Every structure is written in structure tokens, then in C-alpha cells.
Amino acid sequence: MSSNRAPIVTERLVRRFGKIEAVSGVDLQIEAGDVFGFLGPNGAGKSTTVRMLTTLLRPTAGRAFVAGHDVVAEADAVRRSIGVALQDAAIDPLMTGRELVKLQATLHGISRAAGVRRGEELLETVGLTAAADRRVATYSGGMRRRLDLALALIHEPQVLFLDEPTTGLDPSSRVTIWDEVRKLNTEFGTTVFLTTQYMEEADQLARRISIIDAGKIVAEGTPMELKERVGDPTLTITLQHPDDAIDVERILMSFGEPASGSDGVVAVRLAGGSSRMPAVVRALDDADVEVHALELHMPTLDDVFLLATGKRLEGAEVPSSAEEVVT
Amino acid sequence: MSTAAQYLALSRRSVLGTIRTPIAVIPSLTFPLLFLALNSAALNRSIQLPGFPEVDSFLQFMFATTVIQGALFGAVTAGSSMATDIEGGFFERMIAAPASRSSILVGRVAGVAVFAFGQAWLFFAVATVFGLDVEGGLVGMLGLSLVASVVAAAIGALSVAFGLKTGSSEAVQGAFPMAFAIMFLSSAFFPRALMSGWFLDVAEANPFSYLIEDVRYQVIAGFSWSRLVTALAIAGALFAAGLVLSGLALRGRLKETS
Amino acid sequence: MSAAAVTWGIAERSVKLIPRVPSTFIPSLVMPVFLTIAFSGPFASLVDLPGFPADHILDWVVPFTALQGCAFAGITTGMGLARDLENGFYDRILMSPAPRSALLWGAFVATILRAGIALALMLLVGVVSGAHFRDGIVGIAALTIAGLGLAFAAGAWAIGLALRFKTQQIAPLMQTGVFLSTFLSTAQMPVELMTGWLDDVASVNPVTYVLALARQGFLGDVTWAVTQDGLLALGGMIVVLVAFAYRGMQKVIP
Ligand SMILES: Nc1ncnc2c1ncn2[C@@H]1O[C@H](COP(=O)(O)OP(=O)(O)O)[C@@H](O)[C@H]1O
Numbered sequence: 127m128s129s130n131r132a133p134i135v136t137e138r139l140v141r142r143f144g145k146i147e148a149v150s151g152v153d154l155q156i157e158a159g160d161v162f163g164f165l166g167p168n169g170a171g172k173s174t175t176v177r178m179l180t181t182l183l184r185p186t187a188g189r190a191f192v193a194g195h196d197v198v199a200e201a202d203a204v205r206r207s208i209g210v211a212l213q214d215a216a217i218d219p220l221m222t223g224r225e226l227v228k229l230q231a232t233l234h235g236i237s238r239a240a241g242v243r244r245g246e247e248l249l250e251t252v253g254l255t256a257a258a259d260r261r262v263a264t265y266s267g268g269m270r271r272r273l274d275l276a277l278a279l280i281h282e283p284q285v286l287f288l289d290e291p292t293t294g295l296d297p298s299s300r301v302t303i304w305d306e307v308r309k310l311n312t313e314f315g316t317t318v319f320l321t322t323q324y325m326e327e328a329d330q331l332a333r334r335i336s337i338i339d340a341g342k343i344v345a346e347g348t349p350m351e352l353k354e355r356v357g358d359p360t361l362t363i364t365l366q367h368p369d370d371a372i373d374v375e376r377i378l379m380s381f382g383e384p385a386s387g388s389d390g391v392v393a394v395r396l397a398g399g400s401s402r403m404p405a406v407v408r409a410l411d412d413a414d415v416e417v418h419a420l421e422l423h424m425p426t427l428d429d430v431f432l433l434a435t436g437k438r439l440e441g442a443e444v445p446s447s448a449e450e451v452v453t
Numbered sequence: 454m455s456t457a458a459q460y461l462a463l464s465r466r467s468v469l470g471t472i473r474t475p476i477a478v479i480p481s482l483t484f485p486l487l488f489l490a491l492n493s494a495a496l497n498r499s500i501q502l503p504g505f506p507e508v509d510s511f512l513q514f515m516f517a518t519t520v521i522q523g524a525l526f527g528a529v530t531a532g533s534s535m536a537t538d539i540e541g542g543f544f545e546r547m548i549a550a551p552a553s554r555s556s557i558l559v560g561r562v563a564g565v566a567v568f569a570f571g572q573a574w575l576f577f578a579v580a581t582v583f584g585l586d587v588e589g590g591l592v593g594m595l596g597l598s599l600v601a602s603v604v605a606a607a608i609g610a611l612s613v614a615f616g617l618k619t620g621s622s623e624a625v626q627g628a629f630p631m632a633f634a635i636m637f638l639s640s641a642f643f644p645r646a647l648m649s650g651w652f653l654d655v656a657e658a659n660p661f662s663y664l665i666e667d668v669r670y671q672v673i674a675g676f677s678w679s680r681l682v683t684a685l686a687i688a689g690a691l692f693a694a695g696l697v698l699s700g701l702a703l704r705g706r707l708k709e710t711s
Numbered sequence: 712m713s714a715a716a717v718t719w720g721i722a723e724r725s726v727k728l729i730p731r732v733p734s735t736f737i738p739s740l741v742m743p744v745f746l747t748i749a750f751s752g753p754f755a756s757l758v759d760l761p762g763f764p765a766d767h768i769l770d771w772v773v774p775f776t777a778l779q780g781c782a783f784a785g786i787t788t789g790m791g792l793a794r795d796l797e798n799g800f801y802d803r804i805l806m807s808p809a810p811r812s813a814l815l816w817g818a819f820v821a822t823i824l825r826a827g828i829a830l831a832l833m834l835l836v837g838v839v840s841g842a843h844f845r846d847g848i849v850g851i852a853a854l855t856i857a858g859l860g861l862a863f864a865a866g867a868w869a870i871g872l873a874l875r876f877k878t879q880q881i882a883p884l885m886q887t888g889v890f891l892s893t894f895l896s897t898a899q900m901p902v903e904l905m906t907g908w909l910d911d912v913a914s915v916n917p918v919t920y921v922l923a924l925a926r927q928g929f930l931g932d933v934t935w936a937v938t939q940d941g942l943l944a945l946g947g948m949i950v951v952l953v954a955f956a957y958r959g960m961q962k963v964i965p
């Protein structure tokens with residue numbers, strides 16, 4: 127099956143805990159080199175899915191392949207290919223960062239010398255060299271997540287699982303982790319499976335997103351596709367000469383229903399999605415309209431979630447004000 | 454609410470709390486009986502040793518110890534549940550309530566005393582099935598169970614003091630082996646007449662030795678008023694010390710919270 | 712090889728953690744010392760009973776409390792494992808490709824190392840208290856085999872429980888197992904001097920034979936007959952309990 131070559135594939139994956147069905151028939155296919163965002167509210171089934179994919183939990187039904195290996199039948203091969211940073215960064219608070227790195231290298235069969243070298247490199251990368259001999263109990267939340275990331279990378283895994291890597295972190299620590307993930311993905315081509323409750327995080331990092339709610343996938347696609355599904359993006363044009371507004375409105379008729387605001391601002395919901403942008407620009411150019419600013423307001427992922435489930439995601443950003451401009 | 458009614462309500466809460474969490478009373482009920490069973494079987498021959506008091510069996514010799522040991526076990530739960538209450542905020546609510554403050558203490562301690570009394574009779578029933586004969590009869594048994602109540606109240610008050618002082622149920626549980634150790638370093642498990650050397654000195658300095666010997670007398674010899682009064686006096690002195698210490702600890706707590 | 716490296720890595724961590732979680736390990740050292748006093752002090756005159764095999768109570772008690780100390784030190788590995796399983800750290804270990812049996816053997820090696828500390832302390836207690844090492848180094852060797860072997864079995868019991876229940880609240884069950892199996896033996900009396908039900912229980916309890924292995928060098932000369940029974944009892948206990956731990960490891964991913 128060619129689909130098995132994708133680093134992560136699940137087929138109608140199910141996990142029950144007694145009567146609770148935490149994951150109900152999830153199908154996923156993640157391509158090599160992707161950053162995949164698994165977005166969903168608390169209790170949606172994200173961690174349960176990750177635990178099945180990382181061989182910690184046996185699926186009740188369905189199948190899953192990671193790096194081409196069955197997570198149940200070939201658990202060992204899967205373990206060799208993955209790096210995992212679990213939710214809550216379960217790190218023994220009594221150990222030091224350096225001890226943990228060393229243990230992790232040993233567990234992955236890396237020789238002592240190579241383990242030390244690689245460990246020092248990673249500690250340096252995540253900025254923990256100075257704190258490496260302190261017990262983890264004294265680390266801040268952000269330091270723990272960074273150490274967790276370093277531990278997950280010790281054996282240069284093909285596939286990296288990050289379960290809510292920034293939940294509970296302050297904004298600047300969050301951005302540090304994001305940068306690290308981006309770098310890994312672009313420099314080493316590591317495939318990343320990232321779960322998050324934050325729309326913004328999925329939007330920032332993920333090339334493809336699946337939204338899970340109550341164990342079921344309710345929407346999937348690129349962030350752009352998902353947002354377009356909710357509704358058309360709004361293009362706001364600020365004109366150099368407010369007098370042009372009437373003409374511009376006429377030109378924009380063929381793209382949607384334009385509306386003028388004050389001071390030469392014209393907004394339109396682009397009926398054909400953001401791909402119509404160039405055509406709009408060309409049409410304005412042909413009519414010799416001088417444009418001061420052009421802004422495309424996309425609906426947020428929060429809107430996507432709202433559309434798919436009928437409820438808002440906790441902790442989501444305030445919805446965009448684009449609509450208000452139109453009406 | 455009258456003070457007496459408050460005391461009653463709080464002791465009721467304490468007793469019911471103990472009974473409703475059976476997990477907490479299982480060690481108190483089983484360990485002393487287990488030790489009794491084990492020692493009766495292992496050490497029964499030792500009663501033939503010259504100098505061993507006249508007894509039917511090692512079971513009869515040790516029964517009083519088992520009852521007191523059960524009281525110790527039960528009493529420590531008072532302190533640790535007091536500490537759990539402090540951790541869980543019950544204490545603050547109680548302070549806010551217009552209840553008399555000493556009733557917090559007395560309620561807790563009375564609960565343990567009642568429990569120890571009942572437990573003594575339960576042990577009596579079990580041991581009787583295995584051939585125990587209490588020479589002092591039901592009056593002797595009543596005396597033994599009364600002393601057990603006072604000992605429980607005393608250790609309860611001490612562990613409440615410790616619980617109030619530390620506010621940690623773990624610390625109280627951790628201190629429990631101390632009570633156990635004090636009992637081992639006495640004549641609770643073997644007659645003083647057969648001890649020698651430094652251990653005899655320790656056992657003779659340990660008031661627990663006399664307390665146990667006096668209640669044991671009710672079981673192995675017959676009812677004796679004077680010995681019962683001595684045992685009650687020792688237990689009562691311990692209780693008074695416990696009350697003073699826990700009163701001080703309670704005052705310290707109240708100062709912290711108000 | 713990497714399996715050996717994993718085993719050593721796990722064992723090394725466990726030993727390093729001893730001083731960092733003193734609340735688990737210290738009681739396992741204090742208890743046997745205390746029990747030595749509690750079982751020798753009051754009962755010193757038991758040696759006067761006709762047929763009692765020891766001339767001095769400490770020769771009878773020290774090997775017993777030494778074994779108990781080893782067993783209690785051994786189950787602290789299980790407590791540590793329960794802690795790792797409870798707080799999720801063990802997930803990290805399980806997600807690695809390290810062979811599961813290497814992980815288990817790491818815990819077993821740690822058990823024996825921890826028991827070694829308790830044994831050393833109890834030997835010191837034996838010397839200080841004046842117990843008689845009648846068969847010298849051979850007797851000490853017999854005690855060492857008995858102590859570390861029993862710790863291995865007790866550790867496997869605790870590890871098996873930890874893997875099944877994944878919570879530190881299971882610690883009392885670990886301890887109860889050690890308490891019952893050691894006390895329902897010839898802990899206080901030889902079988903011939905027991906009465907009632909206990910002699911039946913003690914004669915089928917393998918710990919009785921391990922205890923005989925440990926005691927022989929304190930009571931007289933080490934003999935092959937006693938040693939053989941002790942080794943068989945140890946072997947049986949270890950095989951069964953190690954299997955119990957292995958089954959637990961298989962169940963850990965439900
Ligand atoms: N070990 C477990 N036993 C019972 N229920 C569980 C277990 N793990 C997760 N669940 C339940 O499964 C559902 C999904 O949980 P989880 O996968 O942790 O969600 P998320 O990671 O998306 O917040 C929740 O209802 C949770 O309570």
C-alpha cells in the first residue's frame with residue numbers, strides 16, 4: 127500500500143476506556159516533512175491518539191503506521207523512529223538535565239561518547255547548558271519544555287510528536303518553542319505531529335491541520351483551506367483618493383458585494399476566496415485606481431471550529447473584526 | 454448550641470468518619486490481631502520458662518497488649534485526620550463557626566476513645582473464640598477497655614497536637630512508629646522478670662510497662678481495683694500531657710489563622 | 712552491548728536517587744535496626760528454652776532482621792518504579808526502543824544494590840551488638856546470598872505490583888507481602904518449638920529455608936544440606952516472582 131509510505135497513517139483508529147470512546151474512528155495521513163497540527167479542545171482525544179501512535183496505548187480497533195511500521199506489531203521499529211515530548215513534560219524532577227539527557231541516550235542505544243557529544247549539542251541548542259547540572263525541579267515551565275524537546279531529539283528521529291508543547295507557557299517561551307520546531311522542520315525535514323488547543327499555534331506552525339472534537343475528526347485541510355471553508359475572506363482597500371470609492375465599488379461588483387466605509391475604505395467579501403486577489407489588483411490597475419493599502423482578512427481557525435462543532439474553542443483568540451468593516 | 458451538644462456532634466462526626474472510611478480502620482483492626490495470632494503460636498512454649506507469670510497461654514499473656522496496641526493504632530488516625538482537615542480547610546470553616554474551640558479538640562479525641570472502647574470488645578470476642586479466658590471476668594474486661602479508651606484519648610491528643618503543629622497527615626503517620634517503638638521497649642510483649650541487662654533498665658523506666666502489667670493483671674490473674682486505678686492514673690497523666698500540648702498547638706494554629 | 716548499557720543506566724539512576732528521596736529509603740534502614748532491638752531485648756531469655764537452637768538471642772535475631780532489612784530495601788525499587796509510573800516519567804522510558812527485559816533487569820540490579828546497603832548496615836549492627844559470626848567469612852557469605860536473593864525476590868514482587876497498579880498507593884501491599892512472608896516463618900521460633908497453625912505455615916514457607924541459610928553461620932557451621940534447601944527456596948521464589956514482574960511488564964501497555 128503506497129499510503130504506508132507516509133510517515134504517519136491511521137485507519138479508523140479507535141480507543142475506548144470502558145464506556146468512554148476517547149478516539150472514534152480517526153483517519154489521518156501525514157506526508158513526509160509536514161508539520162501536522164492536531165487541533166482540539168481539552169478532552170477531545172488528542173493525547174489518546176498520540177499515546178497510540180507512540181506505542182504507549184494499544185488501539186481498541188483500527189490500525190496505525192508510523193514511519194511505515196505498525197504501532198502494535200512493530201512497536202520496536204516505531205520506537206526507533208520517533209521522538210516524543212508528551213503533554214506535561216513528564217520529566218523526573220529529582221534528576222538533573224544532564225543526567226536525563228545521558229539516560230535518554232542510553233535508552234536509545236547511543237554509545238556513551240556519542241551520547242555525551244550529542245547531549246551537549248542539544249543542551250546548547252535549547253539554551254540549557256548553564257542549567258544542565260541543576261535538578262529539573264528548579265527549572266521553569268519553559269525550561270522543562272525545552273529540555274523535553276532536547277530529549278525527544280537525542281536520536282535524530284524521523285518523526286517528532288509534540289503533545290501540547292506550549293500549553294501553560296508564557297508568550298515568549300511559546301515563541302521560543304515555535305522557532306525551534308520550525309527550525310527542525312526546515313533544516314532536518316523532520317515530520318512533526320503537533321497537538322494543540324491553540325488556534326494561533328496551529329495557524330503559525332502547521333502546514334496541514336485536522337480538528338478533532340469528541341474523538342472525531344470534524345475538519346481537515348491546510349489552515350488556508352479550512353478558513354476559506356468558513357466563508358470568504360474580506361479584502362479591505364484603502365484608497366489614495368477617497369473620491370474613487372464609487373468607481374472602485376463598481377469594479378468590485380464582479381468579485382462580491384462591496385461596501386464603502388468612511389475615508390475611502392472599500393471592503394468586499396471575495397466570492398472566489400483569496401485566489402481572486404490578483405484579479406482584483408489587476409482590475410484596479412486597469413482602472414488606474416491608486417491604492418494606499420490592501421488588506422486581506424481571513425476568518426480564523428476559531429471560526430472553523432465554530433462552524434464544525436457549533437461551539438467555540440476555549441482560549442481562542444478574539445475573532446477577527448473583518449466582518450464589522452463590511453457591514 | 455450548648456457546649457455539650459457541640460462536643461457530642463463533633464465526636465459523632467469523628468466516630469462516623471472513622472467508620473465510614475473502612476480503609477483507615479483496617480490496619481487498626483487487623484495488625485494487632487495478626488501480631489497476637491503470630492506471637493501466640495510462636496511463643497506459646499515460652500510460658501514454661503522459669504519466672505514466667507502463671508498464665509493459660511501466651512494468648513492470655515499478650516491479650517491486654519493487643520488491646521492497648523489497637524488503641525494506639527486507632528488514635529493516630531485522630532491526629533492524621535486532624536491534619537487532613539487542616540490541609541482540606543475544614544479547620545478554617547470550624548474556626549469561622551461559632552463552635553467552642555476546645556470542642557474541636559475534645560470531639561476528635563472523644564471519637565477515638567469511643568472507637569478504642571468498641572475495638573477492645575471486638576478483640577475480646579475474637580480472642581475468646583480462640584480460647585481466651587479473662588480471669589477478671591467482664592469487670593476486668595471493662596477495666597481494660599476503659600484504660601484502652603484513656604490511652605487512645607491520650608495518644609489521640611498527642612497526635613492531634615502533632616497534627617496541629619505540622620499540619621501534615623504524613624508527618625503524623627510518620628510519627629506513628631514512635632508510639633509503636635515505645636511499646637516495644639517495655640514489658641508489653643514479654644515479662645519483666647525474664648529481662649536482663651540494659652533492656653531491663655529501659656523497660657523499667659518506661660511507664661508503659663506498668664500500665665500494661667496492671668491491665669494484664671486483670672486478664673491473667675483477676676480483677677484488682679488498685680491495679681486498675683494505677684493503670685488509669687498512668688493513662689490519665691499521659692492524657693493530661695496530651696491535652697496541654699494540643700491546647701498549646703491549637704492556640705498556635707488559631708493565632709496563625711486569625 | 713546496548714541491553715547491558717540500558718540495564719546499567721536504569722540501575723545507576725535508581726542508586727543515584729537514593730539520597731534524593733530519603734523518605735523511602737531511610738525507613739527501610741531504620742526498621743531492621745529497630746526490629747533487632749525489639750526482637751532481642753524483650754526475648755533474650757528465649758534461648759533458655761530446651762531445644763532452642765541459639766545460645767545467644769542476637770545470633771538468632773540478627774540474621775532475621777538482616778534479611779528483613781534487605782527485603783525492605785529491595786522493595787524500595789518497586790516504590791520508585793510506582794512513582795515513575797504515576798508521574799508519567801516511565802512513559803518516556805517505555806517509548807524508547809530499549810528492550811523491555813533490559814528495563815526490568817535494570818530494576819532488579821538496582822534492587823540488589825539497594826539491598827547491599829541494608830546488608831552492610833546490618834552486618835555492622837551484628838558486629839556492634841555482639842552477634843557471633845561462628846563460621847566467619849563462610850557464614851557471612853551464606854547470609855549475603857540469602858539476603859540479596861531474598862531482596863531480589865521481594866524486589867520482583869514489588870516491581871510486579873508497581874507495573875500492575877501504577878500508583879504509589881500500592882506501597883503498603885508491597886510491605887505487607889514482605890511482612891507476612893518473613894513473619895510467617897521461623898522468625899521468632901524454630902518450627903519444633905511452635906504451636907498450633909504456625910508450624911504448618913512456616914514449614915511450607917520458603918522464607919523459612921532462606922532464613923536457615925542465613926542463620927547457619929551464626930549458630931554453628933555452614934552445611935551443604937541447609938545451604939541446598941535455602942538455595943532451592945530462593946531459586947523457586949525468584950523464578951516465580953520474576954515471572955510475575957515480566958507479566959506485569961507485558962501488561963503495562965494495555
Ligand atoms: N486512561 C484513561 N482512562 C479513562 N479515560 C481516559 C483515559 N485517558 C483519557 N481518557 C478520556 O478520554 C478522553 C480524551 O482524553 P485525551 O486524549 O487526554 O484528550 P486531550 O488530549 O485531547 O485533552 C477524555 O474524556 C478523557 O477523560
Ligand SMILES: [Mg+2]
Nearest residue numbers: 172173213290
Ligand atoms: Mg492531552
